[in-house]
Amino acid sequence: MAFEITNEFLENLVGFIDKKNDSKIKNIFEDVHFADIAEVLDEVSFDEAIYIIKLLDSEKTSEILTELDEDTREKILENFSAKEIANEVEEMDSDDAADIIGELSEERQKRVINELEDTELAEDIKELLSYGDDTAGSLMAKELVKVYETWTVAGCMRRIRGQAQEVTRVHSIYVVDKGDRLVGRLSLKDLIVAKSDQKIADISKAKVDAVNVNEDDETVARIMVKYDLEAIPVVDDNNVLLGRITIDDIVDLLKEEADKDYQMAAGLTQDVDSDDSIFELTKARLPWLFLGLIGGVGAFIIMEGFQDVFSKYASLFFFTPLIAAMAGNVGVQSSAIIVQGLANDDVKGSINSRLLKEMLLAALNGVILALFLFLFVWVYEGKIDLALAISVSLVVVIIIAGLIGTFVPLFLNKRGVDPAIATGPFITTSNDIFGILIYFMIAKMILGI
Amino acid sequence: MAFEITNEFLENLVGFIDKKNDSKIKNIFEDVHFADIAEVLDEVSFDEAIYIIKLLDSEKTSEILTELDEDTREKILENFSAKEIANEVEEMDSDDAADIIGELSEERQKRVINELEDTELAEDIKELLSYGDDTAGSLMAKELVKVYETWTVAGCMRRIRGQAQEVTRVHSIYVVDKGDRLVGRLSLKDLIVAKSDQKIADISKAKVDAVNVNEDDETVARIMVKYDLEAIPVVDDNNVLLGRITIDDIVDLLKEEADKDYQMAAGLTQDVDSDDSIFELTKARLPWLFLGLIGGVGAFIIMEGFQDVFSKYASLFFFTPLIAAMAGNVGVQSSAIIVQGLANDDVKGSINSRLLKEMLLAALNGVILALFLFLFVWVYEGKIDLALAISVSLVVVIIIAGLIGTFVPLFLNKRGVDPAIATGPFITTSNDIFGILIYFMIAKMILGI
Numbered sequence: 001m002a003f004e005i006t007n008e009f010l011e012n013l014v015g016f017i018d019k020k021n022d023s024k025i026k027n028i029f030e031d032v033h034f035a036d037i038a039e040v041l042d043e044v045s046f047d048e049a050i051y052i053i054k055l056l057d058s059e060k061t062s063e064i065l066t067e068l069d070e071d072t073r074e075k076i077l078e079n080f081s082a083k084e085i086a087n088e089v090e091e092m093d094s095d096d097a098a099d100i101i102g103e104l105s106e107e108r109q110k111r112v113i114n115e116l117e118d119t120e121l122a123e124d125i126k127e128l129l130s131y132g133d134d135t136a137g138s139l140m141a142k143e144l145v146k147v148y149e150t151w152t153v154a155g156c157m158r159r160i161r162g163q164a165q166e167v168t169r170v171h172s173i174y175v176v177d178k179g180d181r182l183v184g185r186l187s188l189k190d191l192i193v194a195k196s197d198q199k200i201a202d203i204s205k206a207k208v209d210a211v212n213v214n215e216d217d218e219t220v221a222r223i224m225v226k227y228d229l230e231a232i233p234v235v236d237d238n239n240v241l242l243g244r245i246t247i248d249d250i251v252d253l254l255k256e257e258a259d260k261d262y263q264m265a266a267g268l269t270q271d272v273d274s275d276d277s278i279f280e281l282t283k284a285r286l287p288w289l290f291l292g293l294i295g296g297v298g299a300f301i302i303m304e305g306f307q308d309v310f311s312k313y314a315s316l317f318f319f320t321p322l323i324a325a326m327a328g329n330v331g332v333q334s335s336a337i338i339v340q341g342l343a344n345d346d347v348k349g350s351i352n353s354r355l356l357k358e359m360l361l362a363a364l365n366g367v368i369l370a371l372f373l374f375l376f377v378w379v380y381e382g383k384i385d386l387a388l389a390i391s392v393s394l395v396v397v398i399i400i401a402g403l404i405g406t407f408v409p410l411f412l413n414k415r416g417v418d419p420a421i422a423t424g425p426f427i428t429t430s431n432d433i434f435g436i437l438i439y440f441m442i443a444k445m446i447l448g449i
Numbered sequence: 450m451a452f453e454i455t456n457e458f459l460e461n462l463v464g465f466i467d468k469k470n471d472s473k474i475k476n477i478f479e480d481v482h483f484a485d486i487a488e489v490l491d492e493v494s495f496d497e498a499i500y501i502i503k504l505l506d507s508e509k510t511s512e513i514l515t516e517l518d519e520d521t522r523e524k525i526l527e528n529f530s531a532k533e534i535a536n537e538v539e540e541m542d543s544d545d546a547a548d549i550i551g552e553l554s555e556e557r558q559k560r561v562i563n564e565l566e567d568t569e570l571a572e573d574i575k576e577l578l579s580y581g582d583d584t585a586g587s588l589m590a591k592e593l594v595k596v597y598e599t600w601t602v603a604g605c606m607r608r609i610r611g612q613a614q615e616v617t618r619v620h621s622i623y624v625v626d627k628g629d630r631l632v633g634r635l636s637l638k639d640l641i642v643a644k645s646d647q648k649i650a651d652i653s654k655a656k657v658d659a660v661n662v663n664e665d666d667e668t669v670a671r672i673m674v675k676y677d678l679e680a681i682p683v684v685d686d687n688n689v690l691l692g693r694i695t696i697d698d699i700v701d702l703l704k705e706e707a708d709k710d711y712q713m714a715a716g717l718t719q720d721v722d723s724d725d726s727i728f729e730l731t732k733a734r735l736p737w738l739f740l741g742l743i744g745g746v747g748a749f750i751i752m753e754g755f756q757d758v759f760s761k762y763a764s765l766f767f768f769t770p771l772i773a774a775m776a777g778n779v780g781v782q783s784s785a786i787i788v789q790g791l792a793n794d795d796v797k798g799s800i801n802s803r804l805l806k807e808m809l810l811a812a813l814n815g816v817i818l819a820l821f822l823f824l825f826v827w828v829y830e831g832k833i834d835l836a837l838a839i840s841v842s843l844v845v846v847i848i849i850a851g852l853i854g855t856f857v858p859l860f861l862n863k864r865g866v867d868p869a870i871a872t873g874p875f876i877t878t879s880n881d882i883f884g885i886l887i888y889f890m891i892a893k894m895i896l897g898i
Contacts, residue, residue: 015860031561031656104550225704228484228697248677251674251703254700255674261711263789265711273804286818292771292774292775295771297825300764300768300770301769303766310763314753318753320769321749321773325744325748326738326745328877329716333717336711344722365731365734369735376746386670432774
């Protein structure tokens with residue numbers, strides 16, 4: 001737990017690299033976890049990172065490579081030959097190996113796979129690469145401990161000793177019939193507690209949760225989280241056992257999903273972090289800002305259309321930022337609740353009942369807020385008709401903003417589009433325009449102009 | 450995997466409850482996972498839920514109770530006597546038991562603990578309740594498999610058979626010295642692969658990650674995710690083994706954190722979901738809307754101060770929604786990147802270098818956007834001085850909005866306040882006001898009025 005990247009550590013490290021003092025470098029990384037080494041590589045220059053990776057044992061570097069973020073890894077692997085990548089990959093679990101090879105160009109993928117000495121791993125990787133991007137197959141690893149239902153506990157223990165060497169973590173032992181179809185599971189604990197002459201079929205649990213290899217990865221995540229599973233077996237359409245998915249990959253997936261939703265809500269079109277280049281960051285930020293610009297131009301055109309009102313009721317114009325802000329805030333609040341509900345699978349009832357509820361809610365909020373605004377305008381401007389016009393419009397704008405915020409994500413979800421899009425500048429921008437339009441129309445009506 | 454709550458299922462269930470056909474009710478829940486039963490309870494009326502819970506075996510209902518959301522559980526437990534709660538709790542792991550007892554009033558806590566027949570569990574629960582809310586101690590369970598370093602593999606296997614019965618999942622076996630201090634760990638796999646007369650000290654790994662019982666829970670989550678751990682032992686200041694934390698609790702914690710950040714960004718002050726009452730939802734939404742209202746009034750006062758400009762340059766006023774929207778969007782984008790970076794612990798470098806980078810980035814985005822706006826205003830309004838004034842102001846507003854969005858979360862974080870607050874309506878509202886003020890000041894200056 002204790003490792004922390006200090007300036008002193010980095011200075012020492014860079015000094016050793018300058019002097020090519022390889023034994024010292026190996027020495028300071030001796031007891032450091034590969035996840036920490038991956039972080040160190042992010043702190044040093046690119047050439048230094050390459051130097052370190054090439055120096056350390058492939059047993060360690062293969063783990064480091066899986067921990068690096070994609071951009072850094074890609075750049076580092078460009079400096080590796082196909083043979084060197086193959087050597088790293090042979091130390092990895094099949095799922096990590098497939099992920100990393102999948103990031104290479106197609107031509108390089110073939111060359112690396114050809115260089116693999118472990119032909120079984122090569123076959124496994126080819127199989128894993130064949131599954132679609134967001135499927136259970138893309139998450140699974142081929143390594144697992146498998147026993148036949150006809151075996152005895154003693155025979156099973158003997159075989160497991162062999163298989164377990166290759167499997168980093170044994171969560172469950174999967175029981176298959178002679179056609180390799182999944183028929184049950186047992187835990188190492190069950191095996192230890194059982195008598196050695198018992199049949200596997202008698203001590204295994206027949207009820208075993210499994211997912212189809214083509215199942216959507218987010219569904220797999222939801223199942224594993226809901227049922228508190230640490231690993232889940234993956235089967236094909238005939239129930240033949242193909243691999244297993246472990247919870248650590250699901251944790252990563254959930255984190256990515258949460259980050260993506262958050263960024264979408266903040267108006268970032270792609271996964272960026274604060275250390276990315278200005279060019280990358282601009283690419284992520286500019287599209288939504290353009291949308292905002294277009295929305296602003298729309299608002300301009302609407303306001304210009306109402307400019308004859310200015311001579312009599314100039315104050316109406318000074319409240320447009322307030323109206324726009326409220327429409328935007330209410331829209332984001334209501335869409336965020338729906339988006340989260342959809343993600344957690346707990347949005348029940350019809351769209352109509354949702355909209356009715358949101359209407360009541362927005363009306364309640366709107367009336368409370370409008371009351372304060374009414375008092376302010378009345379006292380400050382001394383015109384009760386203006387105060388009334390502005391407050392009534394505010395209530396209507398808030399209700400409509402709430403309805404749009406509720407409807408849009410539900411509609412997108414029905415159409416198979418990720419509803420999280422709806423929480424970002426999309427809702428704010430459209431609500432700005434609608435809000436300002438409705439505001440002026442209602443105000444004009446009430447004021448009789 | 451196959452269970453889904455259908456209308457038919459619910460109709461049958463409610464029919465059986467009406468007729469008090471207990472055997473049929475037990476029957477339809479026979480093969481249903483407790484996580485699914487918890488969802489069913491959310492779909493039926495409160496009285497029906499109570500009826501079902503009281504009917505099923507406590508082995509099953511104890512699991513169902515842990516799966517329910519806090520509100521529903523609280524309401525159900527109000528209908529339980531202290532003795533009934535104690536019966537449920539005795540079937541639970543110590544961490545779940547402590548969580549559920551912790552939700553009761555202090556007086557009820559004592560009564561339930563007094564009713565527990567398992568005095569060891571009672572002691573464990575008292576200990577777990579004594580740890581602070583956001584600490585490792587509040588996440589850990591007391592159940593674990595512990596062996597002494599002086600034992601042999603065979604002796605160990607014998608003892609483990611006993612201990613393992615109580616532990617739902619054996620991730621690691623923790624090795625302690627005679628003072629119960631943590632000195633190593635081994636996996637069940639290591640034990641199976643070892644020879645039966647080997648000493649535990651010889652086959653265990655001396656390097657074992659552990660966290661202090663007072664460590665912050667989010668730090669524990671970060672460690673477990675970073676190092677891909679499925680369980681981590683918890684020790685006191687003297688390295689005495691107290692309990693262990695498993696990854697399923699961390700998954701729940703991460704989900705809660707992500708939800709909280711997302712809701713904060715959307716302007717919701719507390720954890721709500723779409724099925725909450727209108728009153729609950731109003732409580733979560735209204736405070737931020739009030740902030741927006743106050744911001745809007747601020748914008749009104751600023752614009753009113755510039756109203757003499759209207760006769761000559763009315764269009765300036767029609768662009769305020771655009772300026773406010775851009776200031777808000779840029780602010781949220783830049784703060785979201787910082788907030789996420791802080792959460793992932795990868796914001797490096799000084800505040801000044803961050804601000805400089807954001808300034809360059811915002812300037813780049815601003816100039817591109819301003820160019821388009823310049824052309825639009827020039828062509829549409831035919832006034833080049835107006836076009837220039839509006840575009841230059843836009844660039845300045847975007848830069849300042851970006852700086853505020855970067856600075857505020859970094860500042861809050863330094864002060865120990867959750868920086869996620871900064872992404873919500875807080876940034877939008879303050880940027881609205883600043884943006885509009887700066888816009889009019891610069892435009893006035895350029896237009897010489």
